Amino acid sequence: MSSSLSTEEKIKAAAKQVFISKGFSGCTSRELAKASGMNVALVNYYFRSKNKLFQLIFQTVMEEFFESMVSVFSSDLPLKEKLKFLIEREYAFLTKHPEIPRFIINELSRKDTDLIELTHVLPVIYNTGVIEQAIEAQKKGEMRRVDMVGITLLVISNCQYPFLAKPLIKNLHKLSDEQYQQHLELHKGMVSEMIISYLFPAAPKPNKK
Amino acid sequence: MSSSLSTEEKIKAAAKQVFISKGFSGCTSRELAKASGMNVALVNYYFRSKNKLFQLIFQTVMEEFFESMVSVFSSDLPLKEKLKFLIEREYAFLTKHPEIPRFIINELSRKDTDLIELTHVLPVIYNTGVIEQAIEAQKKGEMRRVDMVGITLLVISNCQYPFLAKPLIKNLHKLSDEQYQQHLELHKGMVSEMIISYLFPAAPKPNKK
DNA sequence: ACTTAATTTAAACAATTGTTTAAAACAATA
DNA sequence: TATTGTTTTAAACAATTGTTTAAATTAAGT
Structure with a gap:
């Protein structure tokens, strides 16, 4: 082949x-x-060398990893829809590449490697205008005042972890691959609903304090 | 020493x-x-051998890992409080042992290792009675109908991932250790509020379907 | 066809791997 | 003190590591 x-x-x-x-x-x-x-x-x-080859691969993987994320942010959608879409896309990406989160997390926490710079990826996201969109929504009181780090963590925690923990959960609950896949699909819906309803409270709840 | x-x-x-x-x-x-x-x-x-030593260590770490979790479940608290307490405890544990999630996830996904059985841990959790407590709450319509796998995933995703992703987020957002620690503390509160308000909707919302 | 450069191969390099050996040092007991 | 058994050490083992060598093969240009 x-x-x-x-x-x-x-x-x-x-x-x-x-x-x-x-x-x-x-x-x-x-x-x-x-x-x-x-x-x-x-x-x-x-x-x-093995190391040079690795650095090259790592770079590639990181770019693929952020690609779909950026493409969602760049899309012409209201913020809430962007978020829903983002979660959908992440789950789709991770279904195709379930090992990538573990790979990235692992290799980034190696202390003996030439440290890898990710300086270029954040500006790309900022340039999509999604930040301004969020600040706007927060000013209007539609969105909870959570900073970029918080939102990022919220979304990728709930998207990536279920893939990271597949061996753990499968082992723990004695599930087959098919059963776990079903749980994942179910979980995607839960996560989407939970995050959206947390970030965009139905009642126009202006942030206290 | x-x-x-x-x-x-x-x-x-x-x-x-x-x-x-x-x-x-x-x-x-x-x-x-x-x-x-x-x-x-x-x-x-x-x-x-190196491998025998490893198996021993892994076993120990897994037990420590589930220990605090089980102790919370065994406590004499209403379910909602148990969950809040669990999240609090998890963050405390992970602050002390931030590398453990990565370790467990990694070694459990190694294909070349003698596969590690986790059969004994789930029964222990079941014996705490927390499951019955959940079913009860769901029957009374206080709690959303989410199964055990879903709840587990929800909680540990939002607890563990922020520690797993520390190098990624730090690198991405150019944060110092202290700054990241602050974000973690903030995130703990968010996660707790989000999960609780998702699982226990304020309005007595009987599950549609 | 001849020359040059690019690609591919098998073999070797020193260093490091996990593990074992066999002797030494130590402790306990008689 | 002599004799156990236990603990510790230095050295060695074959196998594997990442990398390099130098020769063989293929391709390209003239």
Whole structure:
């Protein structure tokens, strides 16, 4: 399969899979090579070192990760709809790439790695105008006064964690993959309703204090 | 310090730290040995192998992890108060042991490990009577009809994720440790209010369907 | 066809891996 | 003190690690 790709692309694609599912320290150069059908020397011929290859992959994954998020923020929708849409999109993305949150969290907490800069992604989100939209809604008293960090945490906690904790919850409650999938679908609805009704209280509740 | 402990205890304590912060594949036998001031042979003398030592540590960590949770469920409180208390306790526990969620999630998703059974923990929780308490509250229409998996996910998502994502959020929003700590404290309140008001809607809202 | 450059290979490198050996140091008991 | 058994050590083991070498193969340009 995918023999139309160049050697370099094949290695990159295979390495991405391996790195995401086993982490940097969880795999070897030879495993990376074998996964793409190549040999060790070839991997280093194209990417210099395991670490260089990893940095490249990590960068790529991070961009994919924020891509769909930004696209939602850029859309022409009222804030409340953006949020609903965002949650929907996140669940869709994570259903396709359930291992990515663990990968990102893990590799970002490694102390021995060349620290990875994420400086460029926040400005991109700010430029979508979603912040002004939120401030506006808060001024009008439609939205609870929660800062950007709080909203971010609220949304991604409830989207990502159910995927992160799949092995834990499956093990704990003795669920099959299918059963867990059903729970996820159910949970998505709950989370959406809960977050929306928290951030946009039905009764026009001006923030006290 | 802690030279009053036996060699075996010293190794176990040091290994716990190392395993939790670097993971099984992220550390070496020699690192484990050095962390306790011993040598490699000594570690294997007491624990047979790196893997055996790991299994032991993992078991311990899991028990600690569920301990405080169970103690809350066993307490003599109305359900709503139990939940509030649980969130409070979780945040306290995680403030003390912020690396544990990542450790558990990571090691449980390793495919190459001897799979770890968690069969015993769920019955313990069931025996606290918290389930009956929930069913009761749901029958009386005080509580939204969400099953155990849903509630579990809701609570631990919002408690654990903020600790899991600390490096991500810190990096993204360029926050200091102190700033992040403040956000955590703020978030705890939000999460508590949000979950409670979602699960126990103020208006006696009988579940539609 | 000849030359040059790019790609791929097998083999080797030193360093590190988890684990074991066998001797030493220590403690307890007689 | 001599004799146990327990604990600790230094050294070694084969296997695997990330990386490099140098030769072989293929492709491209003339």
